[in-house]
Amino acid sequence: MSITKHPARVLGIFALAMINVAAIASLRSLPTMAELGFSAVFFLVLIGLFFLIPTALVSAELATGWPRRGGVYVWVKEAFGEKFGFLAIWLQWIQNVIWYPTVLSFTAATLAFIITPELAQNPLYMVGVILVVYWAATLINFRGMKTSGWVSSFCVMAGTIIPGAIIIILGILWMLGGGTTQIEFTWDNLIPDMSNLSNIVLVAGMLLAVAGMEMSAVHAQEVKNPQKDYPKAILLSTVIILGIFILGALAIAIVVPSSDISLVAGVMQAFTDFFKAYGIEWAIPLLAFLIVLGALGGVVTWIAGPSKGILAVAQQGSLPPFFQKVNKNGVQVNILLVQGGIVTILALTFLLMPTVSSSYWILTALTAQLYLIMYGMLFLAAIKLKYSQPNVKRPYSVPGGKLGMWIVAGVGLLAALFGIVLGFLPPAQVTIGNEVFYDGFLVVGIIVMAGIPFVIHHMRKPSWKKSGTSKPMKKPKMSAKKKRR
Secondary structure: OOOOOOOOOOEOHHHHHHHHHHHHOOHHHHHHHHOOOOHHHHHHHHHHHHHHHHHHHHHHHHHHHOOOOOOHHHHHHHHHOHHHHHHHHHHHHHHHHHHHHHHHHHHHHHHHHHHOHHHHHOHHHHHHHHHHHHHHHHHHHHOOHHHHHHHHHHHHHHHHHHHHHHHHHHHHHHHHOOOOOOOOOOHHHHOOOOOOHHHHOOHHHHHHHOOOHHHHHHHHHHEOOHHHHHHHHHHHHHHHHHHHHHHHHHHHHHHOOHHHOOOOOHHHHHHHHHHHHOOOOOHHHHHHHHHHHHHHHHHHHHHHHHHHHHHHHHHHHHOOHHHHOOOOOOOOHHHHHHHHHHHHHHHHHHHOOOOHHHHHHHHHHHHHHHHHHHHHHHHHHHHHHHHHOOOOOOOOOOOOHHHHHHHHHHHHHHHHHHHHHHOOOOOOOOOOOOHHHHHHHHHHHHHHHHHHHHHHHHOOOHHHHHHHOOOOOOOOOOOHHHHHO
16 A cells, blocks of 8 residues: 655745745736726725635645646646646646736836836837847746746845835825825725726736736645645735735825826836935836846746646647757756747737737736636636545645535636636727727637647647656565565
């Protein structure tokens, strides 16, 4: 009888909460939220209750019940078969690839404030910086996890946590000092106008901003008391994440008029207004440099991460041998090269849309829709496995048994579906140009990106699996003493 070795239960409530905060909190999403003004608070609270918490709780049950490497691939495969497991991990990877041009456009816009802010609205400049920074980050990852891990850790600390704390403090000081605010903190402004959905389309981008909690669910079995401590950690991390997003978004909204907020440069717009008001303009390039470091750290981290999931699936025979190649540092070089080719093509979107913000948004909308489709599969898999494999031991289970799972996963599923539909509506706050092109881009993007894994699965050959499967280890010879036993 084989004995499964479980990881040591070493994580406390605060430690797991910090893992979640590090995985999700980002300055890049603040301008999108700031566009909604005071009503961003209303939407963030709803998103926390109906998407963020359900995702974390459902993922924790799946991660502790099926702890093998593979995450969403394993969970969906157990519920619906290998084909749909491959689709789930593919969507998790490809949405991340589409995400790169958006986060790098944020990097380029921030970098422009070191040179000249007007460059933040120049499409050619944006494309150039996106490609240079992305391929530089890819080359860093070719050197292996030791190098990329050090770079990403340093950059995230210097370029996300520090600037995030500064902008929140500046916003609080601005309010306490009686500075002029661009939004009114009234009940009417808190509850948005729901009569026209185009006013709330940016909520789809907010859903994307809080996505990723399923990544940290793999640590659920390392919590000292999963059934009691995990929900507490989720609640704590949710409060911290929402606090960062709410205070950061409001800090931008109070100094930058909604009509002037750039989805890619909004953070630096706010810093510029704050620093000019306090007479410390000299600090603008310094903060811009730190934020660029933070964005670079995020890209370096994510370039290697999700693509490792694709490598694992490839080595099981779901992708041709070309995608199974690794270099001497164990890095999936061909996958990263293909990933870079897709990013290069998508970056050209900035030359096709009327404004930089509209290019940013259309890629954000497509990223959100693909990711939310994966979440829909995750929630459905959790419900299915509750019935098809009820005897699998789950150190953490969603409270309430089957009914509890239906409620929690059902709420998350409805939120995901709402976000997918919402993404097809052009936002009132952003000039998107031709609506036919906008919707056509999203429809074709979803069909192509979600259809590719089915085509690959249909074309699979036995030789792919043979190529990607490592040789089994030889059983150690038993000593004479052990044989006698």
